[in-house]
Amino acid sequence: MALEPCGKVGFHRRVTKPEPSDPNWIHSETFLRTLQQRQLRLSLGCAMAFLLVVLGLPLANYFAPEFMAARVGGFTLSWLILGVLFFPFVWCIAWIFIRRSIALEKAEVADVNSRAASKPSSN
Amino acid sequence: MHIDPWILAFSFITVAGTIGMGFWSARRSRSAADFFVAGRSVSVGWNASAISGEYLSAASFMGVAGMVMSSGYDALWYPVCYACGYLFLLLFIAGPLRRFGAYTIPDFAEGRYDSPGFRKIAVVFVLFIGFFYTMPQMKGAGTTLHYIFPGLPYWAGVVLVGAVITLNVALGGMKGITLVQAFQYWAKMFAISLPVFVLMSVYGGYGKQLEVQGQSPPAAIVETNRLALPAKAPADNAWLNPFGPLTTKAAKAAAPRLAQPSSVIAGTNTVADPAAQKAWLGEHERGYALLYTYSLIIALICGTAGLPHILVRFYTNPDGVAAKRTTMWVMILIGIFYVFPPVFGALGRNWMPALYSGIGVNGTDGLVLKLPTVLREKYGTLGSILSGITCAGAFAAFMSTFSGLLVSMTGALAHDVYGRILRPSSTPADRMRMFKYSAVLIGLVSVLLGTMVENFEINFMVGQAFAIAAASYFPLLFMSVWWRGMTVKGAATGMLIGGLSAMGAISLTSWTTFISTQAAKFKLLEKAEPAWFVAIKAYSLTDFWAEHPLLRILGEQPAIWAVPLAIGLMVLVSKLTRTAVPADIRMKMLVLHAPEQLGLKQEYIRDHEAGH
Numbered sequence: 036m037a038l039e040p041c042g043k044v045g046f047h048r049r050v051t052k053p054e055p056s057d058p059n060w061i062h063s064e065t066f067l068r069t070l071q072q073r074q075l076r077l078s079l080g081c082a083m084a085f086l087l088v089v090l091g092l093p094l095a096n097y098f099a100p101e102f103m104a105a106r107v108g109g110f111t112l113s114w115l116i117l118g119v120l121f122f123p124f125v126w127c128i129a130w131i132f133i134r135r136s137i138a139l140e141k142a143e144v145a146d147v148n149s150r151a152a153s154k155p156s157s158n
Numbered sequence: 159m160h161i162d163p164w165i166l167a168f169s170f171i172t173v174a175g176t177i178g179m180g181f182w183s184a185r186r187s188r189s190a191a192d193f194f195v196a197g198r199s200v201s202v203g204w205n206a207s208a209i210s211g212e213y214l215s216a217a218s219f220m221g222v223a224g225m226v227m228s229s230g231y232d233a234l235w236y237p238v239c240y241a242c243g244y245l246f247l248l249l250f251i252a253g254p255l256r257r258f259g260a261y262t263i264p265d266f267a268e269g270r271y272d273s274p275g276f277r278k279i280a281v282v283f284v285l286f287i288g289f290f291y292t293m294p295q296m297k298g299a300g301t302t303l304h305y306i307f308p309g310l311p312y313w314a315g316v317v318l319v320g321a322v323i324t325l326n327v328a329l330g331g332m333k334g335i336t337l338v339q340a341f342q343y344w345a346k347m348f349a350i351s352l353p354v355f356v357l358m359s360v361y362g363g364y365g366k367q368l369e370v371q372g373q374s375p376p377a378a379i380v381e382t383n384r385l386a387l388p389a390k391a392p393a394d395n396a397w398l399n400p401f402g403p404l405t406t407k408a409a410k411a412a413a414p415r416l417a418q419p420s421s422v423i424a425g426t427n428t429v430a431d432p433a434a435q436k437a438w439l440g441e442h443e444r445g446y447a448l449l450y451t452y453s454l455i456i457a458l459i460c461g462t463a464g465l466p467h468i469l470v471r472f473y474t475n476p477d478g479v480a481a482k483r484t485t486m487w488v489m490i491l492i493g494i495f496y497v498f499p500p501v502f503g504a505l506g507r508n509w510m511p512a513l514y515s516g517i518g519v520n521g522t523d524g525l526v527l528k529l530p531t532v533l534r535e536k537y538g539t540l541g542s543i544l545s546g547i548t549c550a551g552a553f554a555a556f557m558s559t560f561s562g563l564l565v566s567m568t569g570a571l572a573h574d575v576y577g578r579i580l581r582p583s584s585t586p587a588d589r590m591r592m593f594k595y596s597a598v599l600i601g602l603v604s605v606l607l608g609t610m611v612e613n614f615e616i617n618f619m620v621g622q623a624f625a626i627a628a629a630s631y632f633p634l635l636f637m638s639v640w641w642r643g644m645t646v647k648g649a650a651t652g653m654l655i656g657g658l659s660a661m662g663a664i665s666l667t668s669w670t671t672f673i674s675t676q677a678a679k680f681k682l683l684e685k686a687e688p689a690w691f692v693a694i695k696a697y698s699l700t701d702f703w704a705e706h707p708l709l710r711i712l713g714e715q716p717a718i719w720a721v722p723l724a725i726g727l728m729v730l731v732s733k734l735t736r737t738a739v740p741a742d743i744r745m746k747m748l749v750l751h752a753p754e755q756l757g758l759k760q761e762y763i764r765d766h767e768a769g770h
Contacts, residue, residue: 061748061752061756061758062744062745062748064744067744067747067748067751067752070748070751070752071640071747071751074751075640078249078250081245081249082245082246082249082250085242085245089239089242089455089459090452090455093400093448093451093452093455094448096399096400096401097400097401097444097448100399100400103399103400104398104399106369108365109363109364109365109366109367109368109369110364110365110368111231111368111398111399113231113399113400114231114234114368114398117231117234117235117238118234118238118497118500119497121238121242122238122241122493122494122496122497123493125241125242125245125489125493126486126489126490126493128245129244129245129248129485129486129489130486132248132249133248133482133483133486136253136482137479137482140479140753140755141753143752143753143756144753144755144756147756
């Protein structure tokens, strides 16, 4: 099947997922606000951990050059951190984020469904 | 001159394999959706390999190693931030963007603001960023072919590679590319890691290569642990430690003038005395270098999240969760890769220091290709075979990235400019034909631009493409996803002024670099400067930058002011035009943020169709 853009928003594929369980709750201002806030809090938390290190390292180089030039297995400390250890550090942050964000989405879907179950007349 | 048969054979196999796969998958790709987003059915593993394959460009494969060799520690920020920029993409952009569901960034721009006019502005940056990113790939192509065929001029390599890839893209579209890109990631990984392991087993490990820096050994140790450095190479301490040649260049150029400004201005003294220069540098050098470092970090991290040819691939994921998982795998794949090029840089400094004296295609950018040949003396053909492997990797690098860029730029031209703006009534068959014509047109322009950048460092040029992306697309995507108060006027103003001013600032400093490297080339070849060059040399701005080192840094690395400028303008103009916030903004934000299981997208499409 040739999938062509439809409508001016550029959607291309029909999603055959279940209908929203509780339209009133999903479309409420509170739902959107909590949703965005929870996601943003998670993202910002992870970003802070990352930024602390990535922006702190030049500062450490600036204020403590002798310490950062100390030799560790031939490397300078600063080279070892930036050239080798930095990558696993970032993988850890990414892994934690993905686990938590998928769990968050699951919790949100479960929450919406449980509200729908407790108010069957609204559907 | 002598052509090494091993090097030729490996390179030929890579090129033939790439073209063969392109043709093979071209037969399997029929519909328009196949062409643009690979039918949206690419699995996480394939897609992560393909994104990594596309992302690891000539800059990563050749440029990072060359720059670590020429500039030392400061150049390490490039590979680290190239890899870690994906974290920002993952944290703030990947999931929501995928849920919104559109082919390209211009699709997103139009859909988020219901504004076909905004699409036209957004398309412009796909092309700007794309061409800036294409130039270094072309330099990689010219350098590699010059190395394989020593008599071949730089431009001929650019033309040859440009023509082959353009043909491949015009025939295969994106589906072909996904397969080829995924394969090429593994080719590049193999090609960079194997020679490093072999070289380390002969010359000692990563740590040992760094350990010899900064020691003041007797001559015998120099013989066994490293070769003597030529005069042009940076000193050990400047190379090994932060704030070296890359970040202190502006301050060093300014020191002779600013150390004793009054006597220089009065014309009594053209060169300040060394003690005064040293004192001035001691006071200013490290501060300027810190600023340069921060601006570079911002450009690379935000730029990764705003690269149009990478973002388009997130739409080939089946859903938002898959988009996140893909990003995780991309970070692991490219992170492992990026450990290796700096090892090449350190090995190159110790065992092939002659590259410091060359410029253009004979300089440090050729390090990855040439370094394995140091094994020839001891192990004969092993050196040639490994050099053949790195050449094959280099081909994989610039071919895959250039293909990706070409698909993205061609998509923008065929899908957005032609299909949406010029002829909205065109049939899918028309657009497929247009895709092919656009590919040829963009291929031609890329080749033309590529022939002009022989004397620029590959990695440096890519860094500049990142800075433009950081000041245009990153603020657009970040703010559009998270702030519901954005209006189309705010978004357009911020993106245009941020992106264009970053591009302008970069062009001004690159212009000066172009003139000075060109002058150095004439001097090296002992040729008289031609009349056209003497005429433009008067406008080189060299003196201006020497008097204003701070402005030079802010021009060369504009992200530190251009990203806040773009975001600031977006907020300000959106507040001023707050009545123009799209009417169904809550629904749009829901589609961006609500889990897909809730089925909101389907509802949104239905509402929109009912309304039109």
